[in-house]
Each structure stands twice: as C-alpha cells, then as structure tokens.
Amino acid sequence: MTIQDAARIVQMIHTAYPVDRKATAEELADRIDLWAVYFADYPAELIARVVRAWIGSHSFMPNIDEIKNAADVRRRIGQKLADAVFCPDDLKPLPPEEERRLDALWRDIVETEEEIERG
Numbered sequence: 001m002t003i004q005d006a007a008r009i010v011q012m013i014h015t016a017y018p019v020d021r022k023a024t025a026e027e028l029a030d031r032i033d034l035w036a037v038y039f040a041d042y043p044a045e046l047i048a049r050v051v052r053a054w055i056g057s058h059s060f061m062p063n064i065d066e067i068k069n070a071a072d073v074r075r076r077i078g079q080k081l082a083d084a085v086f087c088p089d090d091l092k093p094l095p096p097e098e099e100r101r102l103d104a105l106w107r108d109i110v111e112t113e114e115e116i117e118r119g
Helices: 003-016 018-022 025-038 044-057 064-083 096-118
Strands: none
Touching (some): 003 018, 003 044, 025 064, 044 064, 064 096
C-alpha cells in the first residue's frame, strides 16, 4: 500500500466517524504514515474493502490490529478458494475424498465469513 492509498483509507475512516473529526491535520498525517508502514505489504484494495466492511458494521473506529486481523482472515479465505479445484462447468462426479475436502473447505469459508461479521 502506498502513502496515497493510506491517505484515502484514513480519510474514509475520518469521514465515517464523527468523533475523529476533532483530529488535527498533523494527527491525520501521522496516522496516514503509520497505516502506510503497517500495511505496506497488503494490497490497498484489500484494506479498503475491510475498512468499508468495518464502517458498515461497527459504530466505533477500527484500530490497525482489528483491520490487520480482518485482512488476514480475508487473505486466508482467498487462498483457500485459490486452492479449490472445483469448477462449476465441470459436472463430472468427483471422487468421494475430493467431495469431502471441498465440503470441509466450504464449511471453513462460511465459518470464517461469520467470524468476520461478528467482528
């Protein structure tokens, strides 16, 4: 994530939470720098998506750790989906062990999404 990405995300949070509107320009600049450092290895769109979800479901501002944890959960879900071999266009019956693996994967994805929603 670049400093510009961090500025866009911090601005989203600043706009969404009235209590944060008392922050000075210097405090916001420091926060932008901090978010850029902590999320340097994360895709900006992933962090923006997590922040939008947070804003839509929480009445209080997130901290870096909360957003980082949610982003890590979403990364794990994405990796699990990438590891899945099921293709909807392939209607051939799957071997039973593959069917069980995909069922377990789907249950894990659903549970992880529910965990994200609970915060």
